[in-house]
Amino acid sequence: MPHCSTGWIGWIGWMGRTGLLPLLLLAAQARAQGTPPPDAELAGLALADAAPTEPAPTRRAWQASVEPALRQVRLRDDAGPWRSAQGLGLDLSLDLPLGGEGPRAWRLLAANRLDLTGPERLPGERRAINTLKELYASQRPSAEWVLDLGRINHRLGVASGYNPTDYFRRQALRNTTAIDPASLRENRLGAAMARVQKVWDGGSLTGVWAPRLAKAPSTGAWSPDWGASNDRPRWLLAWTQQWAEDLAPQWLLHGDGQPGHSPQLGLNLTRLLNQGCVAHLELSTGRSRSLLDQALGDLDAPLALHTQLATGLSCTTSRKLTLTAEWQHNGLAPGRDAWSALQAGDPRRYWAYRQTAQALQEPATRDSLFLMLRWQDALMPRLDLNAFARFSQVDHSRLVWLEARYRQDSTDWAAQWQQHRGQGLSEFGALPQARVIRLLVRHYF
Template sequence: MKRLFICSVAATLALALAQPVSADDFDLPPDLPAAPAQSLPPDVAPDGALAAPDTDPATTPGEFSAPPGVEFASAEDAAPSAAGRNATLVLEARAFANRDLDGNTTNALRFQAHYFGARDFGGRTGLIFNLRARTFIEENRSYRFADDFNVDVQELALRYALSPETSLQFGRINIRNGVASGFNPTDWFKDGSLVVTDSAAPADRRNERLGVVALTGTTTLGQTLMQIGYRPQIDADPGTVWTDRDNFGLGLDRTNPSDAWFVKVTPQIGDNLSFTANALLLDDDPGIGFELSGTLGDNLVLYSEMMAQKRLSIASEALGASEGSAAFRDGVGAGQGKDWHYQAALGLNWALSQKMVGARDISLTMEYHLNTAGLSSSQIDTLSGAQGADEAAAGAIHGIANRRQEPLARNQIFTRLAWNDFWGDSDLSLLGFYVPADGSGLAQLSFDVPVGDNGNFNLRAISSFGDSRSVYGANPTKTSVQMGMTYTF
């Protein structure tokens, strides 16, 4: 099975690169936000405990994640050109000024080209692709091409329509799930997937990750939409093109570490209500969940998302059978074995009415996040009080939460304020994460200014707050100020 999938991915990649496509016409990291995420130690470095899942405007059909009244567009939805091609090329230059916990500032630059879209080979067959080339230059560090230039195959999949109601996809696919904005319990395949980590915004994070190699089928039964999928385990040797080879490692060991089966069912239950039931079997461990959203009036969307799964807690996964002292392990709840854990996101999105803000386009999102696999208030106290050899164990716990992209704290609050056309055609957004147990959190301010028809200038500032041993305050990057310029072809 491993050889079959690897050879199939190689054939799909060759097919995409052999035919030219014309371009027609989104937890701070444990390292510098501009640094390549794939170079980070996945289980050791402390994180900002940021729950990175999100709502992405590029959700594709069959992924069932749009709340009622919200329509998402994607390259797959767009009408192909006369040549059956639909692609976008985005060039970006971004400058970073990052300050660590000791007050030292490091400057960095990143240049990247992001090429994504779809190609139609005929009435039934098509190709989905999402490729990124990037290079990273950091102050006071020698540039090494082997380490600082990367090509990422984020998505590369063939799709085949068996009928107007049924289609198959095979290859590397970014499978996005969930209706919530700040944390998606049903977004199963985000573990270890990020390729760049320069934004805390949920929508950005979904665009900055690797897809999984999978076979999926989507069909409509009456008015019910159903998706079934299989992600195989892929074992490949380190240092090869299938894993982490310099410049062009596919990272299949990161995205396909175990077998997984999943089913999603979305019945038609009303114009103002959307419901999706989920079932997952991940490495023989079952999970069930749902996504529910509905509109109230013209301005308010309420939603909830829940997943119950048999798994290890974050502390148990990080510390294994022996890491950390007995007192520390007991204090953070490690060593309890697999159990049923629950994750949930409950929230609302409120578009402020004209009576309140006039013609301004302002919306407010509020969410509560629950993760029983995370740490309780007393366990967070134990984590922050780690001394001596237990400091490494504490770092391992932060690292697992960072790799899994889920809240380290059992309870967390998320909020986002978006003001479109804040100044002319410029958009302003402010988002934040807050942990009531220790008073720590993270905030991000972003300001986007259109430049001509195809350009965009972005100013972004990110800052964590709280004690240096708290959930968010422990992040080595205290603040990051960024300027980015993108041009879309």
């Protein structure tokens, strides 16, 4: 068991110095007196149903949360004590009218996350890192058209653990606070783009243009990091049309801006099998260089047809338990023989490849299995149990993540545990952190 008394004392002292501890105590006191703050997850999403004689509630223009966390980490091949690190996450989102109200008025939408670490931190961690997730203006000129302009976190894909069609995920993570797939999709950089959508009964057509704004990512703590999100010009077309009551495939065509690469063809498809089970298929294919060639910057490498896909099944029981099994195939990654050769070869090539795969959020090996559990109100009301595991089918390494989360009206309390297992330079065995325990509180305002 980790020795966490020192970490807890430092963490609580740091909360007191920053004014966070009094803030949480005041919130707890307000709840005890019967005046809890409003639920930030529900506020502002829609107008509540009300009697005609009652005034409609106003939409909240902002949402905010604060998330202090304590981590206990066992580094790989480290015989010493567990290492402690503290962190604080600050999230803010805005939805403001620009120049008046009405169905055709412009709105400004923004989302930002600031992560602070200390007083104890792990080697290589920075004191502060800011992620400007979104900052864009949106207008609906008519019931059929939507126009968005600015930095947008444009998320795509129907799979649970790996999203080949989520084309704007590359280099989008400035800081990884949690490895839960939902958190990775939410807490990342958007891309500067112009997005136009046409909707009709049973379908829609979306066009996206993301220009090049900078050459390379920035390491500045407060940088908007346009070089990560917009280092090359990219475009996207997405067409969705309902074919049946429970069948509406989404077709995509994406230009990634890399010399020689063909447009990538994508498909997102879900189908209800019965009242409790849904099958999904997510696929992207096109001519491109392999992930290793991209990592080495070899523009003379041959082009080939590569396919990436994730397909699986999710079933939900009457007890709010959802189980997901997903097979993931990354045709850009090396297979068994090529992976063994890369591990045994020049270490510089191996680590350049691992760094690129991590930045692009691509699995490092070709085939893997993903299992996930979501259990809402598991053993008691408001207690959620979540877990997922990744198993590389190439080198048999694995990653396991578990979470218990208790939800109050405006505060979440969570404990998370993760473990990476595998030999030497395997996909998960090469990660520096062998085990991580994370305790956090998230308070919504």
